[in-house]
Amino acid sequence: MDDIVQQAMAKWPNVPHCHGWLGLDARGRWYLRDDAVQARGAFAQSKGALLQHDKLIAFIARNYEADAHGQWFFQNGPQRVYVELECTPWIWRIGPDGLGLISHTGRAARATACLWDEEGRAYLASEMGLGLVHTLDVPQVAEALERGDWLAEPVQSSHLPARYGFVRSPAARAGSPHP
Incomplete structure (x- = not known):
């Protein structure tokens, strides 16, 4: 995990988790899913906007982990952004x-x-x-x-x-x- 992420977590320990806003498809691509996309259905039916910014994709990759319940997430500073998986982590x-x-x-x-x-x-x-x-x-x-x-x-x-x-x-x- 990036040092800057760990510092943000220490500074703001009680930031609410984020659900439904990030997805990983069966080809290893990341998707952002706003409220409108989420309202249209689960990730398999309504993917959202394909991420194409190389530095953002690399940042997500470096800070991608699982919690104790097997839920995969991207630690975005102090906020844990849980990932919707099309298939596997x-x-x-x-x-x-x-x-x-x-x-x-x-x-x-x-x-x-x-x-x-x-x-x-x-x-x-x-x-x-x-x-x-x-x-x-x-x-x-x-x-x-x-x-x-x-x-x-x-x-x-x-x-x-x-x-x-x-x-x-x-x-x-x-x-x-x-x-």
Whole structure:
């Protein structure tokens, strides 16, 4: 977490949390969701405005974490901005060696399990948690499976949050009027 963020948290410890205003899609892109977007429905139906400012995206990536309940958030100074997840908290790209992982935030990891859901989506678990494989990298996962580097386990996507301890919609969990 950035030093400036930690300083702001110490200075203003009781800033209310923010729900529903930030989303992460299945390709690792961030979306801002104002009241009007939230009123149109959940993140999967109403994404909002795609973030394209590189420095803001990097700031979010450096300050992206999970709370004790598996709700992912971006610590924006003293305010915790909870993230609506289209799928999983991590979106993986496969590294140049064909086995290493690089998250949508630029963090490196190693796969500990490979999963395929009922819709044919590929997931990789790591020490950081579960992530969906970016659609452009599914062929590399297939190659790794063919080589025997990983074994694929079938899974129901609806079981993933409980199994891997994450919450797709912190807004819905908080009872926000526009999850």
